[in-house]
Amino acid sequence: MKEKIKRIAEEFRYFIKSLLDVMFVGGRWFYVWMSCLTVLALTGFAGYVIQIQEGLVVTNMREQVSWGFYISNFTFFVGVAAAAVLLVIPAYLYHFRAIKKITALGELLAVTAVSMAIMFVFVDLGRPDRVWHMTPFPGTLNFPGSILAWDMIVLNAYLFLNLIIAAYLGNRRYYGKEPKRRFIIPLILLSIPLAISVHTVTAFVYNGMAARPFWNASILAPRFLASAFCSGPALMIIIFQVLRKQMDFRIEDSAIFKLAEIIAYAMAINLFLMLAEIYKEYYSNTLHLSPMKYLYEGLHGHNELVPWIWTAIIFNVTGFILFLVPGTRKNFITLNIGCVLIITGIWIEKGMGLIIPGFIPDTLGEIYEYMPSVTEVMISAGILAAGAMIYTLLVRAVIALDTGRVRHPGTPLTFYDEDRL
Amino acid sequence: MKKRFSRRDFIKITAVGAGAAVIPGCSNTITWEEFFQTNFKEMSPQEIKHLLAGLEEKYTKEYGVKFTVKATPAREGVVFGYALDLSRCIGCRRCVYACVKENNPSRDVQIQWIRVLRMKKGEFNLEESEHYYDPDKVPEDGYFYVPVQCQQCENPPCVKACPVKATWKDPDGITVIDYNWCIGCRFCMAACPYRARKFNWTKPLIPKDEMNTDTHYLGNRPRMKGVVEKCTFCVQRSRDGRYPACVEACPVGARKFGNLLDKESEIRYILENFRTFRLKEDLNTQPKFFYFFSLGWG
């Protein structure tokens, strides 16, 4: 037994070492891309150092609006992460082969997005040095009372599960072995409910607060899922096309069109739920309408979010129509326009459009109009860059494995001709 | 006991490595001992004694005045209640500044635990309330005033929200915060329906000569950057039998305080003889802060 573990560890170490050899070596554009990202990430880090020194006073968050741009982005990226499940469901439940091949890319996108989400929460903490208080031991995690504790657990579980799946599949492939279905299928199946719960629990963080009527609507979690299933796949469609162009990686059109079709369904549900929410608040017209009024039309002369949310609505609706009509869905120009519109639309809607109205008007009726400060934007851009770096590196590893460019010396190249799993 | 020591050992072994990577930015303000400190609720009496002595020394050194830091526990048979007479309050904000003087909140970025709202007579709509009224004289015609501070809920949403158990409701009904354990996630601020919780956006600024040196670990001791604080009904005073500072400062005697379990207390008299209400009762937070009207006019 001990021998076996030792051997597996040794094999895994060798596998990672070979991957690291290819991950950081590439063409000119790779280095340009990575340099730009490094500069951005370092700028963000510099901003964070300032924030650590001065405190969160360098943000525009205040007592009235106590969460802002960081938590908005956190919410958006949890959505992207959850959407990776979308690739897993058809691949393993319905054996849709075209998608099965790109599942690993989706899973790594989930890993990246969860990492970014965790980074966004981390930079929002007033005392990052005490983050270990959130462990059950030696800290005192408030489980099951606090939904934030749940969120931390599912986010980490989801992160590690996806890492394990991706590493296992990669490792098997590297050594030219079939994955053991008995081992991997349960993990993959587990990742499906976990992906849904990641986003549900994140929705519940906001949803459970009776103090904030804007979030205290039971439609919140379903809407989170619906919108995640728009933004995540839209992001993937764009990434896949880039990979297809830039690297020797084959992705069939049918997989991309399938994703686009799913986006159309998800967006239909998202828009429907949005209308249901708007109807409920506007028709009953109680004081709980105020945050929504602030968002869509402005409240007592304060209307900074209004242009943003209408942009989001227009983008989402346009994207929906583009993806609904087969002609525009299967045309790569309109398809890409649709993807950009939907990513931007959901980013606004599930980011600032969701978090900020929760605080406006605040619980004592005051209105403080929040827009992120330069430091907040800098740090957020840094996290985005860090995420892009992580994903670039991971994707290079996957593609190197997939094409057989990196393989154990004993593995025949013929192994890569067909898709085995 | 055994668990406590093993916990401490564990922290020491693992956190030295992990901590070293995290702390550099903050290391100018915290010591290793503070970093390894456990949750106040899990400390033994000896550990608390040691902790308080250390803090007294630290604050005395930092502010150049002699500090006392106590950790008086809740008294048996006592649950604190507060009542505020809205027919008397004239909105003069004396309570706000008495609180500031007593509880050492940051002067800049400004933190005040009490907020006085001006309401138009004839409605009770928080959204229409004015927080920044500043006339020559109060009360003003056509308005009444509603001071809001921590409502010391029986069912506090903030305590439920905290992911690290850094805040809890003590047996005398006061919700307190271990400032040394709070991670500054501000989930409690989002969860509080009364905006009672305040965050130290930067290092609190308090003039040395305005520092109140009679402090409580869970109350008015100096706070640090990045943690949440709130009204504790002046835990450093009330647990010693004294009235909170805001009660004593009110020039019109609108603020009433006492033991809800004592049938002879003022607070019980008010509950039994006047019509009281609580803010946002529909949220089922069950505040122990009651509003009442002793007069039909005024």
Next chain:
Amino acid sequence: MKKALLFIIIFTICPLTAATAGSNNNDYPAYPPKILSSELFPCSSCHAGMEPNILKRELTFHGEVKIIGHAEHERWCLDCHDARDRDKLRLINGSTVGFDRLFRLCGQCHGPTYRAWRAGVHGKRTGRWDGQKQYYLCSSCHDPHSPRFKALAPEPPPVRPGETIRN
């Protein structure tokens, strides 16, 4: 006749005083009323040798005392100040109380307020919620001649978000 009258007075006063004394209203630890710190007090230092003039009239000496908003048309100094002993206050029944017990005078008309004050609801108390309290007397907060509470200048409003005091 005189004897009978005295008897009736004693007969009616006794239960009254007994009733109030029974509710231990005589041992309120209190802040002294403002009047006792006045440099004119004790009043007897001037009034001792004067013959009381009980006629209602415009005062020539205590011109600063104006009764405002306290039934000025019906009221006259000697309704409350005892004509014979100026260091005392006079109750409706003719008995007198010291200035430090003026709540008994005020309480004659302001019954519900008096009751609320004794319960600690009206007015202010300082000290300990679990023991010795100081009670503010009626005149600690109200000018008896013009009792309406005076408007105050409020303390400054909070700083708006985003603003700092330093700037």
